[in-house]
Amino acid sequence: GEDVEQSLFLSVREGDSSVINCTYTDSSSTYLYWYKQEPGAGLQLLTYIFSNMDMKQDQRLTVLLNKKDKHLSLRIADTQTGDSAIYFCAVRGGSQGNLIFGKGTKLSVKP
């Protein structure tokens, strides 16, 4: 079945860029997502990319998609302490849009 993998931890200094990487196995997913989870809260959609795009930029966020290598990345420019959270990569699986998630990358931002 579909599998999504991502590294578990990333630590950066405030003001630096953060890059969170994800790989997936099934290339048929039409949409790929990044969700953010803050402590005590549910998962919140941060951004998504359509599979026929290579890049999507949304303010400080840049999503890169390499379909050949089945690699998705999320870049956060000028990372702030408020960006500290767990970031989940997800792809669509099934006909009803259920999501397949990675384990999540815990981003720690040091002042």
Next chain:
Amino acid sequence: EPEVTQTPSHQVTQMGQEVILRCVPISNHLYFYWYRQILGQKVEFLVSFYNNEISEKSEIFDDQFSVERPDGSNFTLKIRSTKLEDSAMYFCASSDWAASYNEQFFGPGTRLTVL
């Protein structure tokens, strides 16, 4: 801003007991989901629900699990006879399917602890 709510935030139960986890999806949404996350593991899809019936379910969602939308507002997940391995965070999500990217809105989760 509308949000998905879940109750209780934490449920502790004895092995073999029945539990019901409750969710109130966003009011105009039509698609509902349950996911779970065992500590340290991935968020896993359990079941999707549309038009008052299960539309898709995973291998995890066996006969011990059931879902219901009893009153047009709540969406519940019942575990008939809990096992130790059911201990996890359970997330409810809803979607209106209007957007092609199918944004799912998640609740804050219910932490289930089975002793």
